[in-house]
Every structure is written in C-alpha cells, then in structure tokens.
C-alpha cells in the first residue's frame with residue numbers, strides 16, 4: 001500500500017471531536033472524525049481519495065483531469081481545486097435537470113469556476129453513461145495531444161478507497177496515543193454513502209486496524225441493494241491493487257433516511273442540522289453528513305460508541321441558504 005504513488009494534500013491527522021451535547025442529541029457516545037477539516041477549499045473526504053488518484057495521474061503524465069458528479073458535487077470541486085494547484089486542467093461533467101438553463105454559480109459551482117474548471121452540464125439521462133461520456137471526451141483530448149486522466153464519480157474505485165484505509169490507520173494511531181481517552185475500539189464507524197468509495201475503504205481499514213466491529217454506511221442516493229453491489233466491487237478492486245489487505249469488516253448500507261431526494265433534506269432533517277449547529281458548533285451539510293447523522297439518531301438498536309466520519313460538504317450547505325430560511 002505504501003508503494004502506491006500518492007501526493008500529500010490533506011492536512012492530517014484531522015481532529016477527533018467529542019461534545020457532550022452531541023452525545024445527548026444522538027443518544028450514543030459519538031466521536032467525530034473531522035474530515036471536513038482535511039483542507040481549505042479542497043476539504044472533505046474526496047481529498048483523501050484524490051491523494052492516491054492524482055498520485056497515479058501524475059505518474060502517468062496526465063495534463064488534464066476528467067471527472068463527473070452532480071451540479072453541487074464536492075468531489076468535482078475538490079478535483080478542480082487540486083488540479084489548479086498541480087497546474088493541470090480539469091474538465092467536469094455535471095448533472096443538472098435542464099442544461100439549457102444551468103444552475104447559478106453558487107457553492108461548489110462557484111469554486112469550480114474560480115479555479116478555472118471547464119464545466120459541461122449534462123442531463124440525468126446523459127449522465128447515466130458518465131464513463132462513456134468521459135471516455136469519449138478523453139479520446140478527443142488525446143487527439144489534441146493532451147494526456148487525460150479519468151476519475152470515476154466520487155473518486156470511488158479501488159485506488160481511491162485506499163485513502164480511507166489510510167484514514168482508519170490514522171484513527172488507530174490517534175486512539176493509541178490516547179486522543180480519545182480510554183477508547184480503544186468503536187462499536188461502529190458511521191458515515192454518509194454517495195458513491196461507495198468511502199464505505200469500501202473504511203470497511204477495509206476498520207478490519208486492518210481492528211478499529212470497529214462494523215461499518216454502517218448511510219445511503220443518500222441509491223438504495224442499499226445497489227450500493228451493496230458497488231461497495232463489494234470497490235472492495236474487490238482494492239484487494240487487486242493491494243493483495244495484503246484483509247477482508248473488510250462487516251458492513252451494511254442503510255437507506256431508510258435518504259430524505260425526499262438526493263440533495264434535498266426533509267424539514268425534520270434540516271431542523272436537526274440547525275439544532276446540532278446551535279448546540280455543538282458542528283456544521284453538517286444537507287446532502288450527506290446531516291442525513292447520515294440524523295440516520296444514526298433514528299437507528300434502533302443504536303451502537304453505543306461510534307466513530308462518525310464527518311466527510312465535509314460545507315459548500316453544498318452554503319448553496320442551500322434559501323431552503324434553510326424556515327428553520328433559522
């Protein structure tokens with residue numbers, strides 16, 4: 001694993017945050033792995049995957065990065081920011097209901113524009129075949145003498161997932177240093193699941209470092225059957241890349257609290273996000289982390305001692321100001 005090419009971007013180790021009011025609100029002992037603090041503009045969980053992916057891209061001599069996601073994709077934004085840092089071009093294929101009236105440059109999209117990404121809006125139907133879309137764009141770039149590197153949605157393949165195997169090792173070291181008091185192991189690691197790479201890496205890393213008995217990934221878009229297939233495939237890819245990895249820790253996907261739609265939180269979820277912010281100072285986003293922590297609170301039975309991975313998403317919250325007006 002240590003021989004894989006990697007570029008150190010993330011500010012690590014990220015803190016382990018514990019707040020008595022959060023424990024009370026959730027009804028469990030909750031340690032928050034603050035991966036919302038992995039960076040400045042590139043912050044969130046994607047930067048850990050991109051350390052491996054861009055290490056590989058650089059080794060391959062890439063000059064332009066291609067990736068895809070929703071219009072407010074945190075992954076696309078992190079890729080664009082890091083591309084600018086490396087002096088590479090970035091091309092983003094972003095899903096939106098009507099590309100002829102594209103969304104305003106807010107939140108992640110504003111940051112994409114700031115760092116000079118090339119943005120192509122595509123319909124949900126075109127997006128379904130995003131790998132083919134990117135492959136054909138890459139072919140055109142090759143014909144123009146460029147060296148494209150295609151990163152799948154969410155940076156979620158075996159290589160990207162290794163970033164979360166390493167993150168779990170980071171937590172192991174923090175526990176061994178006594179940074180979470182007498183905690184040596186968690187009942188569960190809980191996090192939001194959007195493209196499966198974090199779940200795969202966390203499950204492999206939790207087993208490798210004996211960090212937790214199980215991993216609970218809270219789905220925010222697809223259902224649990226779909227995600228189970230995706231995560232299993234990414235775990236297989238990671239094993240192919242790093243054969244010394246152990247089998248993953250027991251993991252499951254829960255899809256009961258996805259809310260009204262991807263990117264849309266229910267009123268109850270939004271109220272919960274505001275309550276957590278006001279009692280703890282912890283800012284959650286309405287697309288991923290707010291739904292995942294809300295789901296943990298609803299879970300029954302609930303694991304007693306939890307590592308909750310705060311995967312970031314602040315720009316997505318800032319893009320939804322008007323949706324929160326009723327809760328403030």
Ligand SMILES: *Cc1c(COP(=O)(O)O)cnc(C)c1O
Nearest residue numbers: 074194195196198288311312313
């Ligand atoms: C992408 C993302 C996730 C989901 O991670 P995956 O590895 O794509 O499943 C969770 N939270 C935030 C804030 C994200 O941007």
